Amino acid sequence: MSLGKHLLRGSGMNMLDLVVKTLAMFFVTPLLIRSLGQSGYGSWLLVMSVVGYFLMIDMGVSFSATRFLAVALGRRDSGRQGTILTACRQFYRMASLVVVVLTFGLMPLLPWLTSHPENISQLYFALGLTGCVTALRFYFRLPMIVLRAHVRYDLQAQASLCRVVLQATVMCWALTHGATVLHVAVIHSCGECVELGLQAFFSRKLDRHLRSDASVEETKATRSELFAYSRSIIAGSFGDSMRLQLNPFLIAQLQGVNHIPAYSVGTRLITILEDAVNALFGGQLLSAFGQLHGADEPDKLRSQYLRVTHITSGFSAAAMAGVVFLAGPFLQSWVGESLASAHLVLMILSVPYVIHFMQFPAYNLLYTVGKTHWIVWLCFIGGLCSAALSLVLGLRYGMIGVVLGSGIEMFISRGLVMAWFVHRCTGISAAFYLFGHVLWPGFKGALFPTLFAWATFRFVTPDYSAILLFAAGYGAVFFLSFPWMVMDGSARRLIWKHLPVVGSRGASA
Template identity: 25%
Template sequence: MGTSGYFARNSVIRIVSFAVGVGFALFVTPVVVGTLGKTNYGVWVLVSSVACYFLLLEGGVMQAVSRHAAAALARDDRHEVDRVCTAGFALHALSCCLALCVTGGLALFAGVFASDQLPVERLRQCLVIYSVCLSLFFLFRTHTGLLMAEMRWTLIAVLAMLRSAFTSLAVLLMITPENGLWLLAAVNGGGFLLEGAACLLFARRSGRGRVRVALFDAALARELLGYGWAFTVTQLGESMRYRSQNYIIALFSGVREVAVFSIAMQFIGYFLSLMQSAFGIMVPYFSRMQARGDRDDTAGSLLFALRLSYVTASFIGLCLIFYGQEFIVLWLGPGFAEAHDALVPLTLGAVFSLGMLPADGYLLGTARHRMLARCAMAEGVSIVLLSLALAGPFGMEGVAWAYCGVALVFRAGVVPWFVFTQAGLPLLAYARLLAEVAVTHVAPQVLLYLIMRGTLGTGYLQLALLAGMQGVLAVGIQSSLLRFTRGAA
């Protein structure tokens, strides 16, 4: 199957799943903010961010299982798939025990996040519920990795969509000022557990990936950890890039400012999820191509995927910059309008970061990800240090510009240089790719915005029409370019 066919078959339903999740989130967020208030909503942002660091305790085992199982499936080696899943489940069980121990520590130190409006007992309850659910979630991650290795992206996307619907409806129906925090913890944590259990059931139905004690191989487990820990370092860098800002802003400006900044980061989170839905499917694809020795096809697929990812990222980024402020005011009111001041630099940095997602998949899929891990960690540390320097004099805007500047250095410079060198491609091809996207997509969309700005008035429908016009323009230009390229070939 060609790269374009792979994208068409596997990305569409993932994007639909993302759209459903975002739709629910956009509807639920004003209800949650209105019920909790800015201060307690800021506390929930911090609590959920702390719990999200739990995924680092997994040690990247799910991704390691996905890569090793994908290579075994390419060779049709069922026995090896069972060995990989057995070793992966043992490691995930260890992660679960470790996470439960960390949960106890969080319960002891819950008072650090308490506020005058939030008793420490209620906060401790929230932390424990959410953390226990995430700890148990590790027990299902091996079979999720197997589904990824089998490239059953449609199934994974449908399950994620059902989880979004379940959690959103439960919150809408049951949230009150009294139960708000623990309900958010229970519903979101329970949703992850239900999704994981469904992945386990579907993976077992395929008859592959059986967990058998007799097949446990300590050497294979160490190999999975060796791959996974490098991936974990990458995740740690990602966490510092996307989650450290809330703590820094809380330190310098207070929890209420976190609530405003979190809205900008929420849009970046949607941006990230959409791009991962469309382009985060390349790891097993590149693993299989490497197992078959398709070096030339791998390089061509990488270029094709990067071109599409940058086109998509530039379109989304421009929409956030052009229409973000008006949407935020319509959605949450004028009190959150300043979130757009942080959204602009965050979006600029995210365009270059997320445009490189296929390159990340190439490095992970071909086991050349140690350099990616080093870059992610260096980028994360740089963002934290620069944010600390700028948060005092410039507040949340300084933190946002710190992210933007560091992203440009690493994601538009260091990572492309390494990826293109490893793929045997000239760096000039990357510069030409960026120039083509700027001329054929960014410039026409900016021109369209300048022409149409203010002509349709204000409102959700008008914003949707303007964004839709930009989308039609982007799709039309890309389709024409693809037809021209095929005709020239």
Template identity: 25%
Template sequence: MTSVEQRKTGGGLARRIARNMLSRSARHFVSALVGFILIPMFTKYLGAAQYGVWVLAQSVVSYLSLLEFGLTTTLTRHLAAAKATGDYNQANRILGQLATMMWGVGFLIALGAIIGSLLLPHIFKLEPDQAKLFQWAFLLIGIQAALGVITNIWEGAMGAAEDYHVLNGLYIFAALARLAYSVVLLKLGYGLLALLSAQFVVIGIVWLLDHLYMKWRYPQLSFRPKWFGWKEAKPLAKFSSAVFLSHIAGLLANDTDKVIAGIFLGPTAVAIYQVGYKLYDLARTLFAAPAGVLMPTASRLAAQGDHEKLRQLLCQVSSVMIGILASIYFPLIFYGKDFIRLWVGHEFEQSALVLMWLSIAMLAWAHDWVQGTILWGTGRYQTPLKVYFLYATVNASLSILLCLKLGVVGIAMATTVTATLSQIVLTSYTVKQFGLNLKDYIGRAWIGAFIGGVIGWLMGDLAKVMFPQLSFWRLLLQGLAFEIGFWFSMTLIGLTPQTREQLRRTFRLGALFG
């Protein structure tokens, strides 16, 4: 392949990754915006009791959803690898096996929803009318979860084809449809069951669009369930089990902190922790989670034996991810206290310390959103899985110890300490596995990020001198000043030469980059 062809291929890969990650961020943004708009309407029109029943039913059904067992991720990873070699016979065998499993899981979740709707109302402290409402809400939400697993057959295949922009567009359509029918039904005086019933229409439309798109895009693929025996299912089940265990580790790492605060410090401490955690988690969802779209790309490159492109993918996207997350979490560290004071009041100022420590933890994990996805996509998941479980266990233990000594801030501090140690281990493993130069991998990016952080902080401080009165507008101005200073340094120093070259070709910034 000539150098010109290599640049064209690399450019196409970069554009596809950027398209998929940006569309995933747009999907999360629209979903968060719709939730922000609807929650006040739900509490107003449904009332606190009916809305509480809904939240309770959703929370319990989320445990049923664990029965999905990581099958969608397994489908995406293995189908992408088979498709990369052009072996559609093998691709259809994988699809048939996993479709069979996913239909079976869907049936189990639906059965669990039926049984749960009969038994669970007697466990919770509910009034008779609330128990009846919970029963129907749990049943409907459970069946929707079952249908969701089945529609994931098509959506997982769409991910394997790296057509995330289409998949994310469908999710955005579903979120906007939910906004539209919720507003109409609530204004007309309908209640919770009408809202849940309307969601079935949206699920049906999305499934139909999934089906039609994949039939048009990849007519070679067959989505019919077909079982080829346990011998072929074994490697799929092994990977799926690992994904399931990683989900459990994620639950332990992310959800135990608030439980520990509730047990040892009480509900007020939980509220203080939640305010800081909410800002940290919103930024994580919008800007870090989209790196998950890299898995089918990594699987395809691994199946093709293109190790050089895998190394380029790791270095280039990691440097960009470090830049993006540093540009978000540095301002949260610098200006989080002022924002929280304006947002929820002086009584939650301790939440700013929680936010600061969680932000440092996220910065320690910045490149792992890319690193972890590529390790799983290339089948190197055993060591990361062990590290994630060890991290979750040690984090919980250290959180209890520091909680007793330092209160709610100690819990967030424990997350930072354990996250940093786990990333030292995982980064060393990744460097060894892929033969990376540490400077090219993350060193250059962090030098650019730290210099950019200092320049951005100085520019933000200048805005503070110009506008000493604390307000949301001043914080917005400080944030904009920070971003200008930060990205000037990050672009010139922190990005890899290949990434700067891609930017120069894409945006024609030749004068800036030399």
């Protein structure tokens, strides 16, 4: 199979994986809240937050190893391939041991982190089990790296799909039969093991020719290369984790674990939208910008960047407006009145996040022109400022203060500071770029869908059929108005050319 087919199949399977994960989340979350209670579900979310920090021990090696292994594959250098895998194998064995030590080392702190919940004995077991499974994920990390380096994201997505479907099915059955946090941890861990086994099965034919007896010097030099390439990823990931992953711990200490579910549910819809925007306007733009930058065509690069930014801004604004309108009735149908504050969490974060989504192409621009360190410092310093603001405002206003702290920091860093970064790269005034190329296209993209929502929203009730009907009408208005409100003539012609109906008519004519 050609590289292009691998890319297309991988993109399609990744989108299917995202859709299935979203549907599974919609079905499982209400059952978790009803079965475990708000306090039990909040405690489980804290355990997952701890495990999320364990994943940072990867230190960006997965990303850099995939890149180096792919280059070695392209050069057909089997010796280099084996050396990379040997260096990774040694690192991940050590990483798995570190995770096990941290898991049992953090257990004495668990009562303090969770504010002494009633089910503390079950949480000990949940943390120990999920921590050990995380260690296994590191120990058996090589199959995932091999699949990615061979551009077999489709196989990786298939493993993830099997895990999600199996996990969600068993979880729904168990929760309807009185499952506890202990049962949830067992089901979650078994699902992770299934995915690891499938990755190993899919990669067995790809990595059998990649092993070699690398010398100690070669392995050490390769390990240094991997860490040098991933150093920037470490700082950026740490900064990002100080925003959303730290907030559940702050909320637990300030107001108790029973408030964490409202925060988690309120941010869930935004993170789903972020995944969708990233799938549409994320890393695939990097190659296109890179070609223009490599051809030394700065004017064309700038014009293409601004065109893509207009489209991204219009889509993101319309999508977020739809989420804001539907959030109230949807959350009421999904999780009930007990988590009413989740709607307020979403409303607070909607503005800073939509500005962040609008400027997704800016990250690819900075990577293209070699300004990676700007993104690293933006994430790192922004994360520290977010943690400080959330703590200060949380002491005053509780959970809402924690959310406000994250929102204020994101508005400044991902909105104002990012606009200044673009000014430094393109020469366009930061104010003109922000208002003329980000906010104005966003306003135009959301105008007609918002007018439709304003006129029909009073008919929407907390009923899934009414919500789906409203969403269908909103989407229809968006797709009919977006090409004329946001896209220029050349972009519209490109769309018409690749639409099957239009293309067939053009061919018959």
